[in-house]
Amino acid sequence: MRVDGRDVAVSGDLLQPLARRTNDIFRLALATVFLIVVITSSLITRRDWVALERSISGIVALLTPTQSNLVYLAYGVAILALPFAILFGLVTARQWRLLGAYGAAGLTAVLALSINSSGFAAPRWHFDLDDRLRTLLSQFLDDPRWIAMLAAMLTVSGPWLEARWRRWWWALLLAFVPIHLVVSAVVPARTLLGLAVGWFVGALTVLIVGTPALEVPLDGAVRALLRRGFAVTGLTVVRPAGPGPLVLWAATDDPEDDGGSRAIVEMYGPNQRSGGIMSQVWRRVRLRNSETAPLHASMRRAVEHRGLMAIAIGDLGVANSTTVALSALDRGWTLYAHTPTRGVALDETSADESLVAPVWKALAVLHGHQISHGDLRGKEITVDVGDDDATALFGGFGSAEYGATDVLLQADIAALLVTTTAIFGAEAAVRAAIAEFDEDTVLSASRRLTKAALPKHIRASVIDPGTVMSTARDEVMHQTGADQIKAETITRFTRIQVIQLVLLVALVYVAYPFISTVPAFFSELRTANWWWALLGLAVSALTYVGAAAALWACASGSVSFRNLTIMQVANTFAATTTPAGVGGLALSTRFLQKGGLGALRATAAVALQQSVQVITHVGLLIFFSVVAGTSANLSHFVPKTTVLYLIGGVALGIVGVFTFVPKLRRWLGTELRPRIKELGGELAELAREPKRLAIIVAGCAATTLGAALALWASVGAFGGGTTFVTVTVVTMIGGTLASAAPTPGGVGAVEAALIGGLAAFGVPAAVAVPSVLLYRVLTCWLPVFVGWPVMRWLTRKDMI
Known part of the structure; x- marks a missing residue:
């Protein structure tokens, strides 16, 4: 290549790959x-x-x-x-x-x-x-x-x-x-x-x-270097342009050149910045907080920022190269030239623990001037070993930031913990970090030792990053004496806010079928007896007292009974808007934990309450079925023979799978069996405490019978003449069949089961349909709409 009358030798492939454009x-x-x-x-x-x-x-x-x-x-x-x-x-x-x-x-x-x-x-x-x-x-x-x-x-x-x-x-x-x-x-x-x-x-x-952007303006690069006093005689391609810049070695024969005999030339084309922009956009779509330096939309500004940061860090004596030239070229290209890097890359050195201290010392120099590096991989850190001691130097300042926020500084410490732990071991890395930064700073930064917080290129630079991060966290806990390290939240919404949003969407979903029947239902309400409806509402409210009493006794009275009763209202919202009521169980467990119980004790109390609830429910079902006698046409609730055979076959198949599959068999022996044994022990211990057992059974019975009384009052509101015994059987059998429904709160299944059950006992459809809808309003929809603000209140009071 001939530039302004001078011959410049060029060797290597300048063509950019198609896949990287x-x-x-x-x-x-x-x-x-x-x-x-x-x-x-x-x-x-x-x-x-x-x-x-x-x-x-x-x-x-x-x-x-x-x-x-x-x-x-x-x-x-x-x-x-x-x-x-x-x-x-x-x-x-x-x-x-x-x-x-x-x-x-x-x-x-x-x-x-x-x-x-x-x-x-x-x-x-x-x-x-x-x-x-x-x-x-x-x-x-x-x-x-x-x-x-x-x-x-x-x-x-x-x-x-x-x-x-x-x-x-x-x-x-x-x-x-x-x-x-x-x-x-x-x-x-x-x-x-x-x-x-x-x-x-x-x-x-x-x-x-192709486009003209693929044509590399080498002549402009040679002229830009010449203006800085570096007379280029030869260019050698080190790496073609792709996900990164086009990298060349520039040589000169001028012995008086201040930049030395060689320089590294990095040329950024218009295609190099697009991937970074889309990566930043993806982070915004995922609603993540900024863990990296602000984005430079212009490639010229991005390269200029890197050159200026190299000069600033070079003035502190911790840069491994010096800026030679920076210039905008034709067709959207930008040139950045610097001297060759000094020292040996950190990931290429021997695992000598004496080198870890200079690395952390150099980072402390940066942070002391409020500069973050942003890319502390082993290849971007070099060690220059002198006669007396070793000096750590930094390179690759594309993500560096002057006037960095605390988030960026802590992200630097977390990234260097990973890099130095992978090379020198966790003990030496954490000890050197605490020596340069105080324990609280290192402990706060270690909260970012997670997959979500650490950038992907940092994790990809080490082998088995999960183990490295876990080892570093454990060592930080050991050397600082911390009991635990809570992971840093880097999303714009907390986990609780996301759960509440999901529950709200689920509420809209489960409320939609009810909303579609509102016009017809309100027309029927004109003929209702409101005294019966008020009775049903009062009985429905008493069920929360019964449920709170049962859980209070299961927790041995360790929590406030008043707050536990209020929590039952929020529990209705959480249980209704999640399939199978798992949200209610989780909320109860969380409330007990916030009340002072340990995780195992809270889980055991909820499991004990649910077990007694099932036993009480089955006992009451058998009792009222016997009382109903031949007057109740219970055959409507008995599945057909084909269905029974199918259920039996599925059950036998599940038993066979758990018997012959080793992993499932081990799960039964190591996970399920100890829990069942523990629950049996809790029940046996409960049997030796008659007063506590009576409170739990009475509370569980109040929950079941209160629901039956609410349905009976709803039927009476529309002039139905059925007995309390038959309504109780319908409530318990219909609720049991609908509990297997995958919909949140059993929506649709509960209504169908109760309407069909009342019809089986001779209640006309004109009475059964509005009665069941009124019952669901009193026991489900009103508590659900009240439960949302109650749950927010409990959250603000740090009770859940």
């Missing part, structure tokens, strides 16, 4: 999405779209036929001259490589819209149609193939054109939409297809052929 790939992806949207919308809403455009055209068409012809004439001349003007510009600029791509893109776009089921379709002339302009130029404007050809040519030639001309010519092409509407000449819907096809073909051609 993110700008071109992103352009093709957008064109593909636009084409799919246009085709899909055209197929789905074609008639409505055409009718809408004709009506809009009729409203905005203010021109007379003569004026419309003049507008069409002017625009037609411009649109016909457009491709020839671009062609003339390319020939004048001697862009011979682009001419083939230019013609191929236009021809491909035309052929793509000319293919139909019978072969190639010729242009359709429509001089005989009264609603079309009878001019020759209108045929080009009406034909989407012409639009497609122009869009493809503009897309291919766009990167080679000046930005001013590119904007004006795209504006001229897209002007066909308002012009068509104003002159009321043709509906432009089909021309959108031509635009989409042309853009797609052009984007694909650009990806295959």
